[in-house]
Amino acid sequence: MSSPDAKRLKTDDDAAYELIYWPGIPGRGEFVRLLFEEAGVSYTDHAREDGDVSVALKYISAENIGDASNPPILAPPILKHGDLIINQLPNILLYLAPKLGLVPTEGDGLFHLNQIVLSLLDGFVNELHETHHPTATSLYYEDQKPEAKKRSKYFLAERIPKFLGYVQRLLDSKASGEGPWLYGGKLTYADLVLFQCLDGTQFAFPKSIKKQQDSGNYDGVFKLYEAVKELPNIGKYLASERRVAYADGIYRHYPELEED
């Protein structure tokens, strides 16, 4: 039922947070989880609690044209907060971070954080995904192995140093402030994103990341990774069974992709 009031969404802070994502992989959903876990906010994780893909499929079905207040959804992760339904990972993070106290409280910092997060996700999620699926997402990895090998070669030789170098530049900038953090001298959601980016990339390409770490060119980046890992709430989460193991999602370990 659509009413003139339907546009007024209930999104007060008392509303429950629901994350809808694919079960069995950390994937893009994991970035959202890290924000909730660090903030110590409870959330419904449909991937874990339902254990199947039915909720996610319902949202992205071609027959689902949204409702009077919410446009239809292309793909998970999806966030439901009260009556509001949104998707697209950087968008969900941008919505949540101020509510969860993970951004500066004044100025235009949110746009700087959004640009940092978009850049991190470009390199360590979107481009990384292309290393095992350079031809088509609809094909199995096994059906695009020669192309994946070529793509990975350039990704590891050129793109990884480019993106690690960018993160180190962020840390070398005055705008990063004091301490190990990326922006404004305080922990923000960009730090959590960087952690998961590096953690996943390390899982996929352990030798290559070790080599980059040993180069000494990105010491700040790896120090930041450790600083996030040592946050009490994040530490507890990583040790819990809520933390999903890597599998055949974005971050996959195919040893042949990093062998010379």
Place this chain on the structure above:
Amino acid sequence: MSSPDAKRLKTDDDAAYELIYWPGIPGRGEFVRLLFEEAGVSYTDHAREDGDVSVALKYISAENIGDASNPPILAPPILKHGDLIINQLPNILLYLAPKLGLVPTEGDGLFHLNQIVLSLLDGFVNELHETHHPTATSLYYEDQKPEAKKRSKYFLAERIPKFLGYVQRLLDSKASGEGPWLYGGKLTYADLVLFQCLDGTQFAFPKSIKKQQDSGNYDGVFKLYEAVKELPNIGKYLASERRVAYADGIYRHYPELEED
């Protein structure tokens, strides 16, 4: 010189807008231009006015670590507005659209628009770019032609219908409201983004887009394209010499990529 006040950025509406992008291609910069042009707001377009890459290169140089207020930049397009410097296309659009009157004035519509824009750019910019550069951005197209041909086959057969279908779903949604527009019954920046996405994709793959248009499955999408084209300010801009012709940027026309 850094001072305690340096964090207070001057970004009042009187400040001049400056767009920094690569000269000679419309690329990602064109989306930003369309917002300025529709709003009738003056802006400095460094690609056109300087005519070389020097300003863009200065920003993305490995030596450039930003300043006390602005983190360093990974890649153009870049927006300078007063003392604020930001990059990442969806981030720039999100910053500009409310200032230029191209979003709903209340509610959480901005997050819906951001999710729509991110989805459009995923399909019609990022994935499209992969069709001619599926192995490495550092290689010439000529050095990755077999891989490009394979990627294009799946892009045209699977991804284009997927993304066109998504846009038609948006238009079929109650949340799109009355009229030809994507969201809330009013022209927003998402409509301008869709226009440029479709215009560029049509340039790159004219036969394929013609076929999709003739299918009749996406009539709303093509109607919206025409509606944007007929906006007085957009029409004037497209007819002006400020509109940059397609060249060897994101949108390239390689006939062999869409031949059977």
